[in-house]
Amino acid sequence: MPELPEVEALREFLDSHLVRRGIVRVLPVAVSVLKTYDPPLSAVEGAQVTAVDRHGKWLDISAGGLHLVIHLARAGWLQWKDEFPAAPPRPGKGPLALRTVLAEGDGFDLTEAGTTKRLAVHLVRDVADVPGVASLGPDPLADDFDRAAFARVLAGERRQIKGALRDQSLIAGIGNAYSDEILHAAKMSPFKPVQNLDDAERDALYDALRATLGDAVERSRGLAAGRLKSEKKSGLRIHGRTGEPCPVCGDTVREVSFSDSSLQYCPTCQTGGKPLADRRLSRLLK
Secondary structure, X not given: OOOHHHHHHHHHHHHHHHOOOEEEEEEEOOOXXXXXXXXXXXXXXXXXXXXXXXXXXXXXXXXXXXXXXXXXOOOEEEEEXXXXXXXXXXXXXXXXXXXXXXOOOOEEEEEEOXXXXXXXXXXXXXXXXXXXXXXXXXXXXXXXXXXXXXXXXXXXXXXXXXXXXXXXXOOOOOOHHHHHHHHHHOOOOOOOEHHXXXXXXXXXXXXXXXXXXXXXXXXXXXXXXXXXXXXXXXXXXXOOOOOOEOOOOOOEOEEEEOOOOEEEEOHHHHOOOOOEOOOOOOOEOO
């Protein structure tokens, strides 16, 4: 799933490729992709793009006083095209979900792999009309997201820290991969209860969060859209590396699997050498 660093890199890429350019056509190909109907997609055809913003994991393309708001979900991606076939795409079983064509003939496709279709596109007059955007917590790389703001976000939380970091209503933009990376950098168990964090641990978690996301954004900056996936994978130190040696201590990276996802961690760095039970309600093995 694209998370804050990749979506921020896509925002920068689109900002340099879309702003001050006219949209000729926005064509939904997959039935499931378009989540709104008023205004219709035709309302942005002929409009000039004025800005590209990011809200957590959401992209926001402003054109003609409207917002084309995109969430790539788990298996979605954006592919830039210098030109398109003359014939319009046909709806079918392929990955293509939506095509946007600019006046000069280039533009982008939104694609989604797999059979579970969650990629979402909204066309709205106000970005706050998108429920997933309206409910977002603060951006963790914003200038005003300081230690005090982080403490306020976590105040009153009683769940495990892994789940809290992934909650978009608490902090916008962090998903499964970067929560693993942040917790590894902070030397913290993914299942440590938030209410058990002392001041030093909370500060260490804040530092790890800012450094991990900031470094990932810098690594992705300036890359073409097609290279961002490989950059993310190569830059991850712990997530997706089950069975490999931890880059810090050399212990074997372990995994906890759930019904639709998994997490990775280092026992030596994060759980005092104890493996976590690989079951849905995992607790430290005694």
